[in-house]
Amino acid sequence: xxxxxxxxxxxxxxxxxxxxxxxxxxxxxxxxxxxxxxxxxxxxxxxxxxxxxxxxxxxxxxxxxxxxxxxxxxxxxxxxxxxxxxxxxxxxxxxxxxxxxxxxxxxxxxxxxxxxxxxxxxxxxxxxxxxxxxxxxxxxxxxxxxxxxxxxxxxxxxxxxxxxxxxxxxxxxxxxxxxxxxxxxxxxxxxxxxxxxxxxxxxxxxxxxxxxxxxxxxxxxxxxxxxxxxxxxxxxxxxxxxxxxxxxxxx
Amino acid sequence: xxxxxxxxxxxxxxxxxxxxxxxxxxxxxxxxxxxxxxxxxxxxxxxxxxxxxxxxxxxxxxxxxxxxxxxxxxxxxxxxxxxxxxxxxxxxxxxxxxxxxxxxxxxxxxxxxxxxxxx
Amino acid sequence: xxxxxxxxxxxxxxxxxxxxxxxxxxxxxxxxxxxxxxxxxxxxxxxxxxxxxxxxxxxxxxxxxxxxxxxxxxxxxxxxxxxxxxxxxxxxxxxxxxxxxxxxxxxxxxxxxxx
Numbered sequence: 001x002x003x004x005x006x007x008x009x010x011x012x013x014x015x016x017x018x019x020x021x022x023x024x025x026x027x028x029x030x031x032x033x034x035x036x037x038x039x040x041x042x043x044x045x046x047x048x049x050x051x052x053x054x055x056x057x058x059x060x061x062x063x064x065x066x067x068x069x070x071x072x073x074x075x076x077x078x079x080x081x082x083x084x085x086x087x088x089x090x091x092x093x094x095x096x097x098x099x100x101x102x103x104x105x106x107x108x109x110x111x112x113x114x115x116x117x118x119x120x121x122x123x124x125x126x127x128x129x130x131x132x133x134x135x136x137x138x139x140x141x142x143x144x145x146x147x148x149x150x151x152x153x154x155x156x157x158x159x160x161x162x163x164x165x166x167x168x169x170x171x172x173x174x175x176x177x178x179x180x181x182x183x184x185x186x187x188x189x190x191x192x193x194x195x196x197x198x199x200x201x202x203x204x205x206x207x208x209x210x211x212x213x214x215x216x217x218x219x220x221x222x223x224x225x226x227x228x229x230x231x232x233x234x235x236x237x238x239x240x241x242x243x244x245x246x247x248x249x250x251x
Numbered sequence: 252x253x254x255x256x257x258x259x260x261x262x263x264x265x266x267x268x269x270x271x272x273x274x275x276x277x278x279x280x281x282x283x284x285x286x287x288x289x290x291x292x293x294x295x296x297x298x299x300x301x302x303x304x305x306x307x308x309x310x311x312x313x314x315x316x317x318x319x320x321x322x323x324x325x326x327x328x329x330x331x332x333x334x335x336x337x338x339x340x341x342x343x344x345x346x347x348x349x350x351x352x353x354x355x356x357x358x359x360x361x362x363x364x365x366x367x368x369x370x
Numbered sequence: 371x372x373x374x375x376x377x378x379x380x381x382x383x384x385x386x387x388x389x390x391x392x393x394x395x396x397x398x399x400x401x402x403x404x405x406x407x408x409x410x411x412x413x414x415x416x417x418x419x420x421x422x423x424x425x426x427x428x429x430x431x432x433x434x435x436x437x438x439x440x441x442x443x444x445x446x447x448x449x450x451x452x453x454x455x456x457x458x459x460x461x462x463x464x465x466x467x468x469x470x471x472x473x474x475x476x477x478x479x480x481x482x483x484x485x
Contacts (some may be wrong), residue, residue, distance in 0.1 A: 089257065165256075165257040165258050169450050170449050202376070211275075212270070212271060295415065300412075325394070329390075333391075
């Protein structure tokens with residue numbers, strides 16, 4: 001089994017600390033982080049599923065928002081790389097790589113996106129991000145059927161929030177995760193009021209504060225494509241002028 | 252100002268971020284230029300002799316260089332503005348990066364052409 | 371801001387931007403081709419501005435560019451997430467700046483044309 005030597009340079013609240021580690025060549029950054037933690041039990045970070053499903057291990061790796069569990073060490077070159085780890089931006093810092101997700105979760109609860117989407121699976125388009133067409137289901141969710149139901153893409157990892165240049169300066173900004181969730185609810189209302197959802201995002205610090213940096217979609221590990229959701233909602237709202245918002249529905 | 256501003260981060264692999272940054276920088280530059288230009292136009296009030304003398308001082312190579320930067324600023328901001336308009340209407344979203352690089356290259360080429368024409 | 375305020379502001383900025391591209395083109399063509407010396411002396415500037423269409427063009431250009439510029443400044447400052455009273459004060463200030471800019475331009479041109 002080939003092993004590699006990596007140095008994790010970890011941001012410890014107000015300083016950097018290096019950990020030299022030896023790991024299998026096919027290991028991931030999260031494995032390295034756990035190895036570091038076994039050397040230093042004061043290291044704070046979050047992890048759970050280790051397969052990009054829970055969204056817990058989001059951090060910045062060499063300045064880029066990533067899930068540590070699916071970032072392979074092999075990505076950093078063969079000769080003793082130094083990998084810089086920092087916490088996500090735009091979240092309150094608890095310590096080291098651990099940030100407080102409670103405010104983010106409270107925010108998302110306002111939109112309350114259901115966990116499963118009701119879709120007809122269409123053939124994947126050539127674009128890397130698979131676009132599935134939702135079927136607007138009014139009322140109750142249909143009987144769960146393996147062919148047609150699956151989980152929503154968003155794993156609430158917060159990478160998009162960290163990457164967005166506006167979230168950092170505008171504390172009132174709704175942010176890409178919330179706006180994308182609103183876009184999904186508006187596309188599949190299931191008996192909820194679309195105008196009510198729109199009211200939460202169609203304002204100066206909601207949809208219209210986005211300036212199209214597209215960083216959110218660039219870092220999203222789950223194919224949510226928040227930028228697309230934001231621009232699509234804006235486009236629909238623009239085409240609805242001068243329809244009064246009370247009568248406007250997304251479809 | 253609250254919060255750390257992430258507005259100006261240079262990332263060559265992010266056309267979207269470069270577009271956002273350049274649009275903001277050129278926008279700020281153009282606002283500054285606008286008011287500078289309006290202020291300089293006040294020279295016209297001093298009468299023909301003063302104005303003509305002033306125009307002569309504007310013929311230095313430094314001003315030509317500044318004009319080129321201005322031209323790039325106008326072109327970059329305008330072309331990226333058209334890009335943002337298209338994206339804002341939900342068009343060509345998948346090609347947002349390609350649209351940025353096309354705008355950038357076109358702005359550079361037209362600036363070079365303009366510089367040669369002005370020389 | 372009213373219900374459709376943000377939407378309208380964005381759309382307005384787009385419309386002003388497109389107008390600017392057109393006006394800049396016309397402004398540039400007029401300056402470089404209608405004036406023999408390229409407006410490099412006072413006499414040319416005065417003669418240029420005395421043509422009513424040109425005057426109208428330049429004033430329109432000033433209004434459109436000032437509006438677009440100040441809306442752009444507003445967009446940047448709004449990214450700082452200012453509290454509502456401060457935002458309102460900022461909006462009022464920008465209106466005033468815009469008004470003064472346009473008035474300055476009009477009276478400057480007036481002076482040249484009527485000297």
